[in-house]
Amino acid sequence: MNKPLLAALAILATAGTSLAPAVAAPTATAPTVTAPAPAPAVRAVTFAGTVSLSNCSGSVVRLPASEDDDPALVMSNGHCLETGFPAAGQVIVDRPSSRTFGLLNSAGTKVGTLRANKIAYATMTDTDVALYQLTTTYGQIRSTYGINALTLNATHPVAGTAITVVSGYWKRTYACNVDGFAYRLKEGQWTWKDSVRYTSACQTIGGTSGSPVLDTATGGVVAVNNTGNEDGARCTDNNPCEVDQNGRVTVRKGINYAQETYQIPACFGLDSKLDLSKSGCVLPKP
Known part of the structure; x- marks a missing residue:
């Protein structure tokens, strides 16, 4: 599990910047062009709530x-x-x-x-x-x-969705995508069904347990962050393994997971x- 850390860690926050595309002014002879429909509004992910x-x-x-x-x-x-x-x-x-x-x-x-x-x-x-x-x-x-x-959200999350894990403990966010789903995720004595697997960009740490996993576009909650394979061990505490329908075990060192909440x-x-x-x-x- 992504347990809380025993000592405080220094966390560096990296701020990204975005630049608006430059658009050339039309000349007097330019043809009239119908502007495309605006993109759907995207709800900014914050710590609120x-x-x-x-x-x-x-x-x-x-x-x-x-x-x-x-x-x-x-x-x-x-x-x-x-x-x-x-x-x-x-x-x-x-x-x-x-x-x-x-x-x-x-x-x-x-x-x-x-x-x-x-x-x-x-x-x-x-x-x-x-x-x-x-x-x-x-x-x-x-x-x-x-x-x-x-x-x-009351519907099953979708692979490929952009997500953000928002940790109130660390006041830090982690952005990545839903990589896929583990049929069974086994860690020590516990087994979880149909778990969300993150892409590698979400390197959640101790203290992020319980963080809401948000659909970055809508702000809806699709899962709750809970664990990750820390050392590459097989199905042990802090090292969950994936088990498929045929009982085949896969270990993904450094990959983190969440539990779906649509139910x-x-x-x-x-x-x-x-x-x-x-x-x-x-x-x-x-």
């Missing part, structure tokens, strides 16, 4: 049908729980929690503290996710801090209430 945990990263997330008066949810990894890693096969539902989260604005500055009242759902079986229910609503967060929650909306109803019995809900059950 992400959170810092004591040991990981996370984000305030809403379901596509969430309303302003619904209790807000914070998403991170199951292995980021304050109570330690869930065992293989363990699913945690509606467990009281008073955990706090530092809410970040677009610049990555902490603007407030949010508090949970329970762990709504958490597991490291099939996926690696934790969803905390907060004592505040989406509307209250927006009115107090001017920050909107990030929206969970989550189908398991929640009104008022952010978890309902694992809902039609279409495929998250593991206790």
Whole structure:
């Protein structure tokens, strides 16, 4: 897993610049040309809505049908729980929690503290996710801090999509693409299904666990960052391996992974209430 580092690291932020193309002014004899339709607007990826945990990263997330008066949810990894890693096969539902989260604005500055009242759902079986229910609503967060929650996409991510991993712990972003999907991703005692594999540009580190993985073009959440193969070892802790439908094992040293989140909306109803019995809900059950 992308566990938090034991000591602070010096991180160099590289700022990119973009130049607008030069366009020559038409002469008096130039033919009239119809301008092409403008490209669809691209939502800039920022830190707004992400959170810092004591040991990981996370984000305030809403379901596509969430309303302003619904209790807000914070998403991170199951292995980021304050109570330690869930065992293989363990699913945690509606467990009281008073955990706090530092809410970040677009610049990555902490603007407030949010508090949970329970762990709504958490597991490291099939996926690696934790969803905390907060004592505040989406509307209250927006009115107090001017920050909107990030929206969970309800459709499967697509290979080749440009993505950005946004870490509230490090206040750092990682940009790459969805390289593909691992049928099974095995790490120690845990196995995850249909995991997102990044291209090599996303070199996530300890502390980025739980970061939302955003579709760079839309800002929608497509996955939650959780692990990477650090040393080239085979299927051990911190060295996950891919297992295909025929049981063939592939080790990709230096490659990092995330767990898909499109299944989550189908398991929640009104008022952010978890309902694992809902039609279409495929998250593991206790």
